[in-house]
Amino acid sequence: MAAAPRRLDLPVVDLASPDRRAAARSIRQACVEYGFFYVINHGVDRGLLERVFAESRSFFQQPMEAKMALRKNSSHRGYTAPYSEKFDDHPGSRGESKETFYIGPAGDVDSHNDVNQWPPEECFPSWKRIMMSYHTNALAAGKRILSLIALSLDLDAEFFQTNGTFEIPIAVLRLLHYPGDMSASDDGNIGAAAHSDFGMLTLLATDGTPGLQICREKDRHPQLWEDVHHIDGSLIVNIGDLLERWTNCVFRSTLHRVVPVGKNRYSVAFFIYPSPNLVIQCMESCCSEAYPPRFPPIKISDYLEERGLSSTYKLGTV
Numbered sequence: 001m002a003a004a005p006r007r008l009d010l011p012v013v014d015l016a017s018p019d020r021r022a023a024a025r026s027i028r029q030a031c032v033e034y035g036f037f038y039v040i041n042h043g044v045d046r047g048l049l050e051r052v053f054a055e056s057r058s059f060f061q062q063p064m065e066a067k068m069a070l071r072k073n074s075s076h077r078g079y080t081a082p083y084s085e086k087f088d089d090h091p092g093s094r095g096e097s098k099e100t101f102y103i104g105p106a107g108d109v110d111s112h113n114d115v116n117q118w119p120p121e122e123c124f125p126s127w128k129r130i131m132m133s134y135h136t137n138a139l140a141a142g143k144r145i146l147s148l149i150a151l152s153l154d155l156d157a158e159f160f161q162t163n164g165t166f167e168i169p170i171a172v173l174r175l176l177h178y179p180g181d182m183s184a185s186d187d188g189n190i191g192a193a194a195h196s197d198f199g200m201l202t203l204l205a206t207d208g209t210p211g212l213q214i215c216r217e218k219d220r221h222p223q224l225w226e227d228v229h230h231i232d233g234s235l236i237v238n239i240g241d242l243l244e245r246w247t248n249c250v251f252r253s254t255l256h257r258v259v260p261v262g263k264n265r266y267s268v269a270f271f272i273y274p275s276p277n278l279v280i281q282c283m284e285s286c287c288s289e290a291y292p293p294r295f296p297p298i299k300i301s302d303y304l305e306e307r308g309l310s311s312t313y314k315l316g317t318v
């Protein structure tokens with residue numbers, strides 16, 4: 001008989017814990033072993049999250065024509081349709097079934113320079129306000145998590161606050177919808193193909209529908225995929241390639257994907273990158289004589305360019 005899949009018990013970090021050192025230890029273990037963990041008491045109001053999901057659902061439930069009217073623009077904001085992002089892993093597969101909507105900060109205080117696209121106010125009167133409010137709250141939660149991450153790396157808790165990371169942080173919200181009309185047994189079908197995130201940190205909220213999986217050892221064959229289950233009220237946090245590099249690979253940016261489960265699935269990803277002007281180098285606390293830096297210093301804007309993301313994130317305007 002085949003062995004039952006092992007239940008993946010990712011660490012749960014309480015952001016409101018008075019014992020910040022213990023929380024930081026738990027984060028360190030999570031980032032070294034899994035690159036993924038949950039946060040609770042993260043400060044993002046449950047009611048706000050419910051509104052974000054409700055607004056997201058009503059956007060994606062529109063006819064394709066209305067969604068395509070807000071097709072992703074040259075600043076990488078707006079709608080992408082199912083199967084628009086092709087990948088080659090499975091010849092014969094149609095690609096990724098997910099449809100997405102990208103939102104960045106709304107320019108300056110008067111919303112000048114706002115390169116976002118917004119659904120028509122007559123039909124979506126609260127949409128922009130709810131999304132901007134989530135953007136602000138998620139960034140605040142991200143900063144609290146990064147303060148514990150700094151402690152977990154033997155740095156000052158204010159490290160990321162004082163070194164320029166948040167001068168003009170690049171923070172992008174991505175709404176996702178995985179259509180429910182396919183199942184994992186349909187050959188080669190995938191909701192989101194295996195990838196690691198490029199940035200520093202990703203905060204992920206889901207509607208509780210399963211499908212998210214991680215692969216802890218990317219070089220192992222065959223790959224072993226483990227389900228990330230839902231914990232009510234929590235956010236899922238994962239480390240991106242940039243923080244893996246910055247920590248000299250002490251922290252892991254882990255492969256993940258979304259498999260179809262024959263049910264509609266909604267999620268909201270929030271990607272955080274540092275300011276484009278910041279130059280990062282492998283943190284001293286992550287290097288030693290026996291474990292020298294694996295990467296030279298790099299300016300974030302150059303990193304984004306290297307990863308093909310500079311136009312994506314319209315440096316300086318997000």
Ligand SMILES: O=C(O)CCC(=O)C(=O)O
Nearest residue numbers: 174176197212258267269
């Ligand atoms: O939808 C999910 O649960 C994961 C989304 C994701 O990995 C991403 O947007 O980078």
Ligand SMILES: [Fe+2]
Nearest residue numbers: 195196197256
């Ligand atoms: Fe991801």
